[in-house]
Amino acid sequence: MLGTDFRTGSPNWLDLGSPDTAAAEFYRAVFGWEFVSAGPEAEGYGFFKREGRTVAALGPLMDQGAESAWMIYFQSPDIQATAKAVAQGGGQVRAEPMDVMGEGWLAQFTDPQGAEFAVWQPGRTKGLDVASETNTLCWAELHTGDTAAAIAFYRTLFGWRSQPMDAPGMTYEVLSVGEGDQQDGSFGGVAPLQDSDETRWVPYFAVADVDAVTTAVTGAGGSVLMPGVDVPDVGRIAWLGDRAGAVFAVLRPDPRMG
Numbered sequence: 001m002l003g004t005d006f007r008t009g010s011p012n013w014l015d016l017g018s019p020d021t022a023a024a025e026f027y028r029a030v031f032g033w034e035f036v037s038a039g040p041e042a043e044g045y046g047f048f049k050r051e052g053r054t055v056a057a058l059g060p061l062m063d064q065g066a067e068s069a070w071m072i073y074f075q076s077p078d079i080q081a082t083a084k085a086v087a088q089g090g091g092q093v094r095a096e097p098m099d100v101m102g103e104g105w106l107a108q109f110t111d112p113q114g115a116e117f118a119v120w121q122p123g124r125t126k127g128l129d130v131a132s133e134t135n136t137l138c139w140a141e142l143h144t145g146d147t148a149a150a151i152a153f154y155r156t157l158f159g160w161r162s163q164p165m166d167a168p169g170m171t172y173e174v175l176s177v178g179e180g181d182q183q184d185g186s187f188g189g190v191a192p193l194q195d196s197d198e199t200r201w202v203p204y205f206a207v208a209d210v211d212a213v214t215t216a217v218t219g220a221g222g223s224v225l226m227p228g229v230d231v232p233d234v235g236r237i238a239w240l241g242d243r244a245g246a247v248f249a250v251l252r253p254d255p256r257m258g
Helices: 023-031 079-088 146-160 212-219
Strands: 011-018 035-037 045-051 055-058 070-073 092-099 104-110 116-122 135-146 161-167 170-178 184-192 200-206 223-233 235-241 247-253
Touching: 011 116, 011 135, 023 035, 023 045, 023 055, 023 212, 070 200, 079 092, 079 104, 079 116, 079 146, 092 116, 116 200, 135 146, 135 223, 135 247, 146 161, 146 170, 146 184, 161 184, 212 223, 212 235, 212 247
Parallel strands: 011 055, 070 116, 135 184, 200 247
Antiparallel strands: 011 070, 035 045, 045 055, 092 104, 104 116, 135 200, 161 170, 170 184, 223 235, 235 247
């Protein structure tokens, strides 16, 4: 399961681009997160914190017409080389590598099938303070039309390994970083597109009670895209949307998978 021992290819940051100034209020109602501004020079960007630790971030949408969405960042030791590999692999460089005031370097990309993602090369800020605890990021999942091509593309960037797992109605590929024990290094998966799905990365947050969170989402003005369902050997999951339509999922892991 995803942790904060970040290695090449690890999900190490997560932020929400939103036009909704009440997004912080929504996630406080759902997950109990507190929003802390990064300061006047950050142009509205700030951090979601749980018990004083950073679990995600929030910023305004910069491009007119852009849709609200969660963005997952993966660690790179050389962001310039990663940007070159994205372009050579048929992807798009949406935001060139930039230095973020010494905290690290970031860049944003689109893979060849249209899924948006980002990369963080750590500086003073290594990444999220906590993961895989209640109400924090625990899994990163790619939904794509060609799972084999997607895995090959990301393997050239990060050296990821993959392992097939039978899931209801599909073959699911579990992703792991390229270093260390493969099971211990797992952090996400790749699933083939379903009828109404879109090509995208989806963050999963660990929760104690999927149905209670679903109720909190609707009470805060969000939407339920897929109500709680039990997945054998995984746990109970639901897909949800916030007030501005940003998609995320929640997971109560099967205790036997711990």
